[in-house]
Amino acid sequence: MADKVKHVLGLSGGKDSSALAIYMSQAHPELDIEYFFTDTGEELDEVYEYLAMLEGFLGRKIRYLDPGRDFKFYLAQYNQFLPSAQTRWCTKDLKIKPFEKWVKSEFTEQGYTVYSYVAIRADEDFRQGLNSKNGSLITKLPFKDDGIDKAGVFEILENSGLGLPAYYDWRSRSGCTFCFFQQKIEWVGLKERHPEAFERAKQMEKTSLDHGSPFSWSEGETLLELEKPERIAQIRADHEKRVERAKAKRKVDPLRPEQGAVDIDEIYGQQKVCLACHK
Structure with a gap:
């Protein structure tokens, strides 16, 4: 058999x-x-x-x-x-x-x-x-x-x-809309493209913090802080600088001269992921 x-x-x-x-x-x-x-x-x-x-x-x-x-x-x-x-x-x-x-x-x-x-x-x-x-x-x-x-x-x-x-x-990973591994520029993208999902994540975060959770969705700040116009402008400016640095470091592959846009991994380095969610 x-x-x-x-x-x-x-x-x-x-x-x-x-x-x-x-x-x-x-x-x-x-x-x-x-x-x-x-x-x-x-x-x-x-x-x-x-x-x-x-x-x-x-x-x-x-x-x-x-x-x-x-x-x-x-x-x-x-x-x-x-x-x-x-x-x-x-x-x-x-x-x-x-x-x-x-x-x-x-x-x-x-x-x-x-x-x-x-x-x-x-x-x-x-x-x-x-x-x-x-x-x-x-x-x-x-x-x-x-x-x-x-x-x-x-x-x-x-x-x-x-x-x-x-x-x-605008985003480097699949999985949940509010993945904690997102970069701050990706949270900005979520707010702009899926505002209802951003609001759900913000409400979950507030409830969690009210219950004493030590974590916010984005490291070092809440989504309420992240979505302020001046903070979004700062995140965008930082992101653009990172994009330019990544472009400058990029090595041209003669076999693939058209390499497309610089992706998140190139900008922020190889990112942590949950294999079951993001591959």
């Missing part, structure tokens, strides 16, 4: 996982890969729109995993304390646990070995947070194995016709 094997690939709505889905569908059409997305209910509309486009390209449905409870439920469970880089309860409860529950109940308890494909690029470090205690769940890193870097990801998306998700015009 043949070994029971399942292949799964998690999508965040971000560029790297989307490019990996495209890459695997083309480079390994023999694999029956199930694509999934864990929905917190707090993602940008553009994320859902891009996932729908990706479904069309792949020719198969993306499975939406339900965490069972939404962000506000868990916020109350954590005494209204906001998640932070130190306490990433949002990733744990809304992304990782639903994935592990799904894999265990539908596959590994049924005797399957599950291969999970993760979009760590060749120009990135293999970071912690990928290893599972479940010995039947094995992580695979095709981009790292095949030498595909960030430029390669852009090339895959461009050649597919999908391009980048729309939010990359």
